[in-house]
Amino acid sequence: MKWHDLTDDACPLARAMGVIGDRWTLLILRECFLGVRRFDSFQKRLGVTRHLLAERLKRLETMGLLERRPYQERPLRHEYRLTASGKEFAPVLLAMQDWAQRNLPSPVPTPFTFVTRDSGEKVDPVLTDRHSGAELNHRSVLMAPAAASHAQDAAKEPKDPESPSAAQAP
Amino acid sequence: MKWHDLTDDACPLARAMGVIGDRWTLLILRECFLGVRRFDSFQKRLGVTRHLLAERLKRLETMGLLERRPYQERPLRHEYRLTASGKEFAPVLLAMQDWAQRNLPSPVPTPFTFVTRDSGEKVDPVLTDRHSGAELNHRSVLMAPAAASHAQDAAKEPKDPESPSAAQAP
DNA sequence: AAAGTTAGTTCTAATTTAGAACCTATTATC
DNA sequence: GATAATAGGTTCTAAATTAGAACTAACTTT
Incomplete structure (x- = not known):
């Protein structure tokens, strides 16, 4: 499975893992909630490599959790801020x-x-x-399969003694 | 940073990422909540490699979210079940x-x-x-640093214009 | 003119993951 | 009684990702 495949999975949890399914992204978000906005601050506080940090910030921007906006010109510098989606x-x-x-x-x-x-x-x-x-x-x-479309998948795994059409009680 | 380092970080979110900070673990947990308990079921439903699945299940067991228990003898077979911690x-x-x-x-x-x-x-x-x-x-x-012990860390990053001692309003 | 700041990019090496094949024990089928 | 099938792994090699350090660019400060 390739990384990007998760981002358009039918399951929302899988899509979420396409965003935060690594060691760093959630910690970057934590820093955002603590008020950090700048590249070097993220880097120093987390100890993540600049390379990965740049990639993760880009992904968070692409996925709509952060926005990159200029906070000064000459020289042009950008900061990262939580979007509504990120705040949620x-x-x-x-x-x-x-x-x-x-x-x-x-x-x-x-x-x-x-x-x-x-x-x-x-x-x-x-x-x-x-x-x-x-x-x-x-x-x-209870987590329940949403009937219709999932029924086919379930059919691929016939009469499993532990078939998860109704998750059992604790 | 090595993988295992996160599991004893002071930050609970970092420790959580030591457990679910990869593409698969959360999806394994999802399957658990759907009622799946057996190695082959996880493997077929998720498409994860057997190698990684074995490792992840082992980690979830080590971290206390799953327990491995026999469901038959001759041949001896085990299944994975959510512990109280996993259910929470x-x-x-x-x-x-x-x-x-x-x-x-x-x-x-x-x-x-x-x-x-x-x-x-x-x-x-x-x-x-x-x-x-x-x-x-x-x-x-608001996410706020817990005063005392964090003050030292903050001192390492002197008078940052965006110092996160009080996260700003939305 | 030299050094510092900020936000990256670009390399190589190390680690992790993917993918397939193999192993073990036991039961079911021909 | 040999051959497959089932279940739960382990063991390989190749591919992808991450780590770590160095480098660049565009200014500003000393």
């Missing part, structure tokens, strides 16, 4: 940070946290359903 | 799928969706604060 990624980052903090413990303290803009208090994130307000987790939610 | 990853997957669906559009329909276990209706995920119930997004939340 915040809940993913937050959910991931929360998961990692709970499930991948570390002896050293967390270097930064998510706080509310008004009170400055640390947030305690829960994913809920916008309509019902119910908490969304492995117990309340 | 569900909200991250959900948030990411939601983001990708909204921000990385595709001409083809989404092959599977998240539905509630009781009503079977498609969910509409929002990240909220457990305490206040407020929606958590780029407008309401």
Whole structure:
């Protein structure tokens, strides 16, 4: 499989991996949320090679998460800013940070946290359903194939004792 | 930077990337949530090479997201199941799928969706604060360095005009 | 005039991934 | 009782990606 193939996969998660499916991209986004905007700042703070950084920034721009805009002329210099799409990624980052903090413990303290803009208090994130307000987790939610088009794929793998047409309870 | 270095980074997001920072791991987890448990099923459904699949499953086991357990003897066979830690990853997957669906559009329909276990209706995920119930997004939340230990790092990069000690408003 | 700043690009070497073939143990089929 | 089939891997070589360092370009500052 080639890298680029993921970006037009039918599965949204696969497409997402076409953007953040490497060691660096999510960390670049983290820096963006911390307010970093310039090439050299990203490079120094992350320790990523300039070569890769340039490529990743280009990809984030292509995928619409960042925009490159001039912040001065003579000499012409550009900075990278989160677009609306990039900003909407915040809940993913937050959910991931929360998961990692709970499930991948570390002896050293967390270097930064998510706080509310008004009170400055640390947030305690829960994913809920916008309509019902119910908490969304492995117990309340099920991942289900969207009938029609997926049925064909499923047919390729006949009567598997673990066929995933209805994921089992925890 | 070597791969393994991320797994004991101070930043939880970096540690998370030590687990899912590649093209395949998240897709393996997706399959787990769809109910897949066996080596060959993962391999056929994803098209990943057996070599990499074996490695990734091993890593997911090491990191505590999956457990390998026998489901038969003669011949001895093992299957992979989500652990509690793996199951708690569900909200991250959900948030990411939601983001990708909204921000990385595709001409083809989404092959599977998240539905509630009781009503079977498609969910509409929002990240909220457990305490206040407020929606958590780029407008309401700020990523802030956790004062003390980070202050030293910040000192290394003196008076940067874009110093990220207080991330700016959207 | 020399050195510094900022944002890259261009090389070579090392590491990772792809792709195919092979191995082991056991059960099913001819 | 030999031959295939199933399941879960491992072992190769070739291709692609990443690391690391050096270099360029267009200015500005000392």
